[in-house]
């Protein structure tokens with residue numbers, strides 16, 4: 622089995638595992654994962670003709686490369702093309718290549734199922750706003766939201782015109798904004814009796830304590846501070862959204878080490894040099910999860926509260942801080958550059974000065 626398929630299966634299982642109601646913290650084999658993935662998709666009734674509205678819709682933010690690409694491809698294979706698939710990122714050519722290698726949507730389902738690229742530089746919240754409103758206007762029902770945008774750099778704090786550090790923007794703020802804006806679509810799926818799940822591929826179990834006086838890391842930025850804050854913010858983000866949508870599944874996942882372009886595409890020469898010599902290792906495992914907020918480790922295990930930082934007060938503070946950051950970002954004068962991508966693209970989204 623190739624590495625990419627291993628990666629895909631291991632992470633796909635995170636997306637679909639919540640269908641399984643039993644909890645099981647033991648690590649299953651790759652064969653078990655493949656079997657459970659296959660069984661899940663076999664158990665789903667195939668969409669018949671003229672029911673395009675009933676097929677699932679999956680959004681992959683960061684689906685143009687690496688882990689997100691693997692998840693998107695595996696999802697497409699298991700659904701045999703019977704899904705709307707939206708990839709969000711900057712690299713349109715990569716998205717086209719990925720769509721071309723997916724199974725084609727069945728011709729008898731009308732209107733034709735979407736393979737849509739939505740271009741978005743997620744370092745700017747204005748772009749995320751436009752992209753998510755574009756997606757929601759076209760797909761009011763969203764079943765899966767997978768977020769794996771990654772940015773690896775050894776550079777210190779690097780602010781966008783909106784005043785947010787680029788790395789934190791990609792690893793946290795943009796994810797919060799996508800999730801915030803697309804939540805109505807996830808709720809719609811759930812209210813229709815369908816499955817709805819969110820996966821943020823980051824670093825569950827690898828976060829640290831946070832500084833309530835400097836949540837934006839404007840004063841105390843360091844590579845380690847940013848690396849410890851983003852996973853904790855992801856944890857707290859998922860918990861906050863799970864409170865708002867208790868019937869949706871929210872998973873913060875740590876993938877383990879996976880050889881992707883994360884290092885080789887880094888703006889930091891050191892990381893570009895080091896990355897090809899790193900060996901991939903990933904042992905997958907289906908962790909059975911129900912609606913709610915989950916933290917999943919590199920072996921698919923339920924991390925529970927292991928290396929969890931932040932209590933209810935901190936969760937609230939992080940939420941309020943994020944809302945404030947979003948307000949400031951959207952009110953700032955930087956120009957959004959998001960545009961809809963290569964297929965079915967007539968964005969009618971308008972930028973609102975608020976976030977709700």
Ligand SMILES: NC(=O)c1ccc[n+]([C@@H]2O[C@H](COP(=O)([O-])OP(=O)(O)OC[C@H]3O[C@@H](n4cnc5c(N)ncnc54)[C@H](OP(=O)(O)O)[C@@H]3O)[C@@H](O)[C@H]2O)c1
Nearest residue numbers: 683685686687688710711712743770771878879881882883
């Ligand atoms: N690989 C690992 O070993 C590992 C380990 C632990 C955690 N993780 C985390 O897992 C996540 C995925 O990692 P990966 O290895 O799959 O990374 P990757 O192969 O480098 O892919 C990163 C994705 O993020 C997108 N992206 C980067 N900057 C963006 C921006 N400004 N706006 C929009 N999209 C952007 C890229 O798309 P475009 O280029 O099209 O914009 C690409 O699709 C990351 O958050 C990473 O920190 C990875």
